[in-house]
Amino acid sequence: MKEKRTLMLPGPTPIPKKARLAGAEEIIGHRELECEELLEEVVEGLKYVFQTKNDVLVLTCSGTGGLEASIANTLSKGDKVLSLCTGAFGERYATIAENYGVNVERLDFNWGESIDIDLVEEKLEADNKIKAILMTHNETSTGVINHPKPIGKLAQKYDCLLLIDAVSSLAGIELKTDEWAADVVVTSSQKALMTSPGLCLVSVSPKALKAGESADLPKFYWSFKRAKDRYDAKKQTPSTPAISTLYMLREVLREIKEEGLENVFRRHKIVTKAIRESMKAIGLKLLVSDKIASKTVTAVKLPQGIEYNVLRQKLIDDYNVYITGSKGQLKGQVFRIGHLGNVSRIDILSTISALELALLKLGFEVELGIGLQAAQKVFYEEERR
Amino acid sequence: MKEKRTLMLPGPTPIPKKARLAGAEEIIGHRELECEELLEEVVEGLKYVFQTKNDVLVLTCSGTGGLEASIANTLSKGDKVLSLCTGAFGERYATIAENYGVNVERLDFNWGESIDIDLVEEKLEADNKIKAILMTHNETSTGVINHPKPIGKLAQKYDCLLLIDAVSSLAGIELKTDEWAADVVVTSSQKALMTSPGLCLVSVSPKALKAGESADLPKFYWSFKRAKDRYDAKKQTPSTPAISTLYMLREVLREIKEEGLENVFRRHKIVTKAIRESMKAIGLKLLVSDKIASKTVTAVKLPQGIEYNVLRQKLIDDYNVYITGSKGQLKGQVFRIGHLGNVSRIDILSTISALELALLKLGFEVELGIGLQAAQKVFYEEERR
Numbered sequence: 001m002k003e004k005r006t007l008m009l010p011g012p013t014p015i016p017k018k019a020r021l022a023g024a025e026e027i028i029g030h031r032e033l034e035c036e037e038l039l040e041e042v043v044e045g046l047k048y049v050f051q052t053k054n055d056v057l058v059l060t061c062s063g064t065g066g067l068e069a070s071i072a073n074t075l076s077k078g079d080k081v082l083s084l085c086t087g088a089f090g091e092r093y094a095t096i097a098e099n100y101g102v103n104v105e106r107l108d109f110n111w112g113e114s115i116d117i118d119l120v121e122e123k124l125e126a127d128n129k130i131k132a133i134l135m136t137h138n139e140t141s142t143g144v145i146n147h148p149k150p151i152g153k154l155a156q157k158y159d160c161l162l163l164i165d166a167v168s169s170l171a172g173i174e175l176k177t178d179e180w181a182a183d184v185v186v187t188s189s190q191k192a193l194m195t196s197p198g199l200c201l202v203s204v205s206p207k208a209l210k211a212g213e214s215a216d217l218p219k220f221y222w223s224f225k226r227a228k229d230r231y232d233a234k235k236q237t238p239s240t241p242a243i244s245t246l247y248m249l250r251e252v253l254r255e256i257k258e259e260g261l262e263n264v265f266r267r268h269k270i271v272t273k274a275i276r277e278s279m280k281a282i283g284l285k286l287l288v289s290d291k292i293a294s295k296t297v298t299a300v301k302l303p304q305g306i307e308y309n310v311l312r313q314k315l316i317d318d319y320n321v322y323i324t325g326s327k328g329q330l331k332g333q334v335f336r337i338g339h340l341g342n343v344s345r346i347d348i349l350s351t352i353s354a355l356e357l358a359l360l361k362l363g364f365e366v367e368l369g370i371g372l373q374a375a376q377k378v379f380y381e382e383e384r385r
Numbered sequence: 386m387k388e389k390r391t392l393m394l395p396g397p398t399p400i401p402k403k404a405r406l407a408g409a410e411e412i413i414g415h416r417e418l419e420c421e422e423l424l425e426e427v428v429e430g431l432k433y434v435f436q437t438k439n440d441v442l443v444l445t446c447s448g449t450g451g452l453e454a455s456i457a458n459t460l461s462k463g464d465k466v467l468s469l470c471t472g473a474f475g476e477r478y479a480t481i482a483e484n485y486g487v488n489v490e491r492l493d494f495n496w497g498e499s500i501d502i503d504l505v506e507e508k509l510e511a512d513n514k515i516k517a518i519l520m521t522h523n524e525t526s527t528g529v530i531n532h533p534k535p536i537g538k539l540a541q542k543y544d545c546l547l548l549i550d551a552v553s554s555l556a557g558i559e560l561k562t563d564e565w566a567a568d569v570v571v572t573s574s575q576k577a578l579m580t581s582p583g584l585c586l587v588s589v590s591p592k593a594l595k596a597g598e599s600a601d602l603p604k605f606y607w608s609f610k611r612a613k614d615r616y617d618a619k620k621q622t623p624s625t626p627a628i629s630t631l632y633m634l635r636e637v638l639r640e641i642k643e644e645g646l647e648n649v650f651r652r653h654k655i656v657t658k659a660i661r662e663s664m665k666a667i668g669l670k671l672l673v674s675d676k677i678a679s680k681t682v683t684a685v686k687l688p689q690g691i692e693y694n695v696l697r698q699k700l701i702d703d704y705n706v707y708i709t710g711s712k713g714q715l716k717g718q719v720f721r722i723g724h725l726g727n728v729s730r731i732d733i734l735s736t737i738s739a740l741e742l743a744l745l746k747l748g749f750e751v752e753l754g755i756g757l758q759a760a761q762k763v764f765y766e767e768e769r770r
Contacts, residue, residue, distance in 0.1 A: 242583030
């Protein structure tokens with residue numbers, strides 16, 4: 001008998017059964033009232049999750065498409081931007097902007113560290129031509145959180161836009177779009193929003209819309225203006241949206257609302273703590289410190305003598321458990337466990353069990369159950385509160 | 386009791402039940418073997434439908450996104466293209482190119498007419514700077530087919546690229562990509578491919594790839610090179626694809642293969658004939674002649690005294706039957722019936738029944754059953770062959 005799948009990736013994440021079945025509904029016309037009502041409920045639900053009164057636009061694409069749209073809609077060729085890079089996804093955001101002919105100044109931090117706000121201010125102080133700051137809220141490649149709030153303050157002080165890649169954070173880690181003055185926030189459907197990949201959700205502030213009026217980068221499909229105008233006029237999207245994924249997303253957003261955003265964030269924190277404590281108990285080293293640790297993905301250093309591909313394949317073959325590695329300079333150095341969206345305590349315990357067994361089989365000395373125990377203790381203590 | 390829905394739009398089209406349920410499968414990681422096998426089966430199935438040995442790239446977006454990608458990947462700013470416009474979608478293709486700073490010469494034909502090949506040759510003869518021809522295979526707004534074959538010959542003769550919007554034709558109307566020398570062919574998932582919107586499928590010839598090497602329009606998400614390289618190396622997409630829609634598409638492509646492409650096209654022809662004969666029998670006027678009539682969508686002139694919105698709403702309210710109107714200069718002048726993909730003879734007869742009843746109720750004199758009879762005759766004759 002094959003074990004049931006335990007999908008512990010930083011996206012795509014498991015889709016709740018009710019949402020999967022909602023996606024199997026019969027298709028409807030995208031210009032029909034029923035679809036307008038669907039889209040409106042989704043957008044209102046997203047505003048709750050984004051904690052915003054800004055427009056939230058629904059694009060049919062993956063997260064990368066939304067990041068591209070955030071550049072194409074707010075900037076002109078040759079505009080200067082400051083890109084805060086703490087890992088592979090920060091670098092990707094910078095690369096997209098460069099591909100569009102934007103003048104990108106990269107402020108690189110070591111992989112595994114978070115943004116140093118003082119260095120950001122130095123850069124802004126030194127160059128008043130910077131039109132936008134690009135940042136990654138949750139750097140998936142390293143499992144580091146960067147806090148948008150102080151950067152939002154700087155963006156206001158130095159009058160530039162703050163564009164945030166929140167692909168692997170939104171709905172898993174607190175992001176107060178309006179309170180923290182985030183001008184564009186991009187996320188996608190297959191992460192903490194627990195649906196199929198295919199939708200990208202983007203909040204856009206009035207300041208970003210205003211900047212967009214003079215932004216000359218070419219776009220049509222990505223146009224925020226087209227999306228906003230169509231939604232305002234008719235509660236529609238300019239092109240046919242991914243309707244089946246919208247069905248799923250409506251279901252998930254209802255569930256998030258029922259659970260309450262605060263509880264969703266708390267659940268992610270507990271699960272993160274359980275994973276981190278268990279890894280320490282097993283004797284593995286975490287890539288980043290507790291203080292800057294992501295609440296949706298955890299990077300763990302591979303112990304001496306254990307090869308990533310071998311560990312990964314053993315987890316798949318023996319337990320049907322899926323973890324992942326990292327990219328760039330961390331390739332082969334760490335494994336990563338995604339723990340966002342529809343991930344339960346039982347999933348966490350399954351993963352730790354499988355990991356202990358696989359490591360032991362591969363020759364790493366671990367006392368079976370020690371990581372499990374550490375995680376259980378976290379759950380027990382948190383449940384008693 | 387509410388009638389069951391009869392969705393007769395030129396997309397989105399009804400998704401076969403088996404495909405809808407396939408879309409409800411548990412999600413998998415996009416870098417896992419299982420997803421690579423899924424993508425490879427889809428791409429091979431698409432090559433059969435596209436009738437091509439070219440690369441077929443899978444983008445997560447709607448058809449418009451694929452059209453944008455076809456421009457961004459083959460052209461440079463200021464390049465001259467000839468855009469053949471026979472309706473709203475031809476105009477959209479031209480607009481996308483213009484938004485990218487391409488020098489677009491529009492060759493406009495009257496709405497309801499098809500491309501005049503002699504005029505195309507005149508243009509190409511007169512201007513040797515034309516780098517690409519943009520054409521719409523099936524102009525959805527008017528229900529007209531434009532034949533790519535002679536245009537492909539001209540593209541070869543005058544050494545330019547042929548880019549084809551096949552969004553509402555592919556898998557419903559014959560398109561021999563390789564034989565007719567189509568360099569880029571764009572279609573999307575929610576038309577004759579009968580799945581949820583969210584995927585765009587694009588075939589790219591070696592000539593188009595070659596042109597792409599010097600194309601300087603900005604792109605990242607749309608990059609054919611990134612898509613091709615990733616697929617060639619790993620049978621993956623650069624960004625997370627719409628996995629649930631890929632599940633659906635795999636199912637549909639299996640069904641198309643089982644039915645056989647020739648039979649699929651024949652089915653679309655029969656259904657078209659049935660609709661056209663029934664409309665004539667009812668006493669309605671078709672917008673376009675039989676010779677250039679689309680096999681996936683039919684535009685019918687609204688009779689004197691019948692308002693489009695009233696007719697449409699009556700069909701929805703009384704029979705749960707969905708038809709649509711048209712755009713631009715045809716707005717309010719015609720209604721359109723989509724008949725592509727998973728549309729059965731019973732659906733056609735249901736639609737004709739509802740239409741006869743609605744028209745009679747709205748004061749249009751029609752002998753009940755006369756359109757039905759005409760359609761039945763077509764089916765009867767075709768089935769006896």
